[in-house]
Amino acid sequence: MLKELAKNRIFQKSHRYAEVARRLEQQIRDGGMVAGSRILGERELAKVLGVSRVTLRRALCELRDRGILVSDEAKGWFVAPPNVSEQNVLRSFSEMAAARGLSSGSLVIRSVVRIASFEEAEMLSLPAGAKVFDLERVRTLVGEPVGIENSLIPLQRAPALPATDFARQSLYTALRDAGAAPAVANYVLSATAASTEHAHLLNVPEGTALLAANAIARDSNGVPVELSKTVFRGDRYRFLTTLRAEQR
Numbered sequence: 467m468l469k470e471l472a473k474n475r476i477f478q479k480s481h482r483y484a485e486v487a488r489r490l491e492q493q494i495r496d497g498g499m500v501a502g503s504r505i506l507g508e509r510e511l512a513k514v515l516g517v518s519r520v521t522l523r524r525a526l527c528e529l530r531d532r533g534i535l536v537s538d539e540a541k542g543w544f545v546a547p548p549n550v551s552e553q554n555v556l557r558s559f560s561e562m563a564a565a566r567g568l569s570s571g572s573l574v575i576r577s578v579v580r581i582a583s584f585e586e587a588e589m590l591s592l593p594a595g596a597k598v599f600d601l602e603r604v605r606t607l608v609g610e611p612v613g614i615e616n617s618l619i620p621l622q623r624a625p626a627l628p629a630t631d632f633a634r635q636s637l638y639t640a641l642r643d644a645g646a647a648p649a650v651a652n653y654v655l656s657a658t659a660a661s662t663e664h665a666h667l668l669n670v671p672e673g674t675a676l677l678a679a680n681a682i683a684r685d686s687n688g689v690p691v692e693l694s695k696t697v698f699r700g701d702r703y704r705f706l707t708t709l710r711a712e713q714r
Contacts, residue, residue, distance in 0.1 A: 486517055486525035491534055494545055505535070505543045556651050556683070558638035559605050559615065568607050574633050575614075575667075576602040579621055589682060590620055590690045597621040599628055601637065604667050611668045612702035618693040619646075637692075646691045648683035655679055658697060668699055675700050 490505075505511065512522040526543055529535040535543050563570035582590065582598045590598070599619040604611050617637060619627060624644035632640075641647055658678040665672040676697045683692040 482517060483521045483524040483528070486515055486521060487528045489515070490525065490529060494534060503545050504541065505545065507542055556648055558636050559613070560636045561638070563607055569609075571606040571609065572633050573604040573606070573611075574601070575604060576600060576616075577628065577632060579628050582618070582620075586618055586693060589693055590618065592620055599624070601627070601632060603632060607702065610702075611699075613696055613698040614664060614667055615696040616694065619691065623691055641691060646685055648691055649686040650688075651681045651683040651692075653679060653681045660697075664697055668697075670699060677703055 506514065508519055508522055508526070512519045515522065526535060530543075535546055560570045578600050579597055580600055582592055582596050584594065586592075586598065587594055587596055590596075592598075597620075599621050600616070601619070602614070602616045605613045605615050619637075619641070621627070623646040624641055626644065627640060630640050638648060656678045658676050660668065660670055660672055660674040660676050662672055664670075664676065665674065668674075668676075670676075677700055679694075679696045679698065681692070681694045681696075682690055683694070685691050
């Protein structure tokens with residue numbers, strides 16, 4: 467009996483903190499608190515919500531770990547700037563943003579058809595001299611630049627791409643319409659420093675730490691459909707994954 471009561475109390479406490487986190491997140495999503503704004507102090511906020519500071523602190527840490535809040539030891543808790551969180555799911559930048567309820571946009575830097583280099587042709591399993599569609603865009607969240615994305619697509623897989631307005635259209639949607647939907651991708655993350663061009667396009671100081679993502683996306687038959695290189699602002703991008711122990 468005592469064990470059951472203890473279990474119920476633990477469950478209630480866990481449910482309580484999750485509910486507090488949900489309420490705070492919903493208020494942020496609804497526009498009740500804007501990016502960069504300071505929320506109430508922990509003592510006052512706990513009183514308003516009718517919970518203990520321990521429960522509140524756990525809820526705040528949960529939101530911090532998910533990139534919704536940021537904390538400053540001296541100044542308190544603040545609403546984090548919008549960022550995109552990528553999980554172990556292959557989807558477009560637009561789809562990732564939509565999943566978080568954020569508006570995304572694109573500024574097209576380059577949209578041309580050209581001959582693939584020897585290395586590009588090899589990575590895309592193309593013959594020498596094959597044509598690729600070369601698309602480079604600045605990706606934005608809520609109007610703010612967060613990344614620079616360069617995609618190379620074998621032109622033979624989607625001949626209509628050069629006539630598409632990628633300031634408005636999703637590349638992955640266009641590829642699906644062409645029957646070249648990406649199904650799996652090899653994805654490599656590394657650190658890099660912002661070049662002069664990156665700094666200008668992303669509105670950050672030159673040398674700022676960025677996250678570089680290189681990927682080869684393949685269709686359901688394992689045929690390469692996209693070779694991409696992207697740099698993200700480190701304060702606007704998070705990659706979430708699940709690691710499992712190796713079976714011995």
